Amino acid sequence: MPETWVFAYGSLMAVDVMEGLLGRTPRPGTDFAPGWLRGWRRTWEVCTDNTDPARKVTYLSPEAEHVRPRVQVLFLDASPSPGSRLDGMLLRVDPATLRRMDARERNYDRIDISEDVEDVGPEDKVWTYVGRKEQAARARAGIVAGSARIERGYFDRVRRACAERSGRAGTESLPPAPEGVEIVVLDRVRHAVRPEASDLPLAPREIS
Incomplete structure (x- = not known):
């Protein structure tokens, strides 16, 4: 019987994320398995634009309360x-889990990459999530302008997920931060009323 899969390459690989989406502990070999995608690579090329006043989920600086x-x-x-x-x-x-993933991955579009995935059945459907064009464009503009950052908690999570996937230190398959982009501590918050954006500088944190 054909199966439906999602190819995960970032935080979706984390066991706790899978557990939240499935509503139970994921079972290796049944709920997930290692995979390879031909003709693709990881990049830091999608973003949440923290200057966008329409976003209900924003990032605040821990150095100053309520500063965005x-x-x-x-x-x-x-x-x-x-x-x-x-x-x-x-x-x-299954369809319910896929809907939950779609809701989670709001900065991404879900695309069919079945033909590029190794070790799946010929009738299986495989999806993955790629950054939406407008979010990718904002990411590139932020990198050029020097206003792009990587949130430390997210970086640590994907580094651990890559380490568990590879069995190594996790850095071999995780691309380095783009030149000039700092890894900083931010607090992710869902707002009823969003605070005004500020130019307050952020202190980078060392990568341990």
Whole structure:
């Protein structure tokens, strides 16, 4: 019987994230398995634009209560790259789980990459999430302007997920931060009323 999968390459690989989406402890070999995606690579090319007044989820500086810094918070993306081979996880999903993933991945579009995935059945459907064009454009603009940041908690989570996937230190398959982009501590908050954006500088944190 054909199966439906999501190819995960970032925080969706984290066991606690899978558990939240499934509503139970994920079972290796049944709910998820290692996977490879031909012709793609990881990049830091999608963002949550913290200057966007329409967003209900924003990032606040822990150094100053209720201050929303004018930054673009970067996340991992999958980008076409002929000759590359992206390591990740294949997550078996049902329609309800897929809807929960769609709601979670609001900065991304879900696309069919069935033909590029190794080790799945010929009739299986495989999806992955790629950054929406407008969010990718804002990420690139933030990198050029020097206002892009990576949130430390997210960086640590995807580094651990890559380590669990690879069995190594987790840095081999995780691309470095773009030049000039700092890894900082931010508090993710869902607001009823959003605070005004501020130009308050953020203190970077060392990567341990």
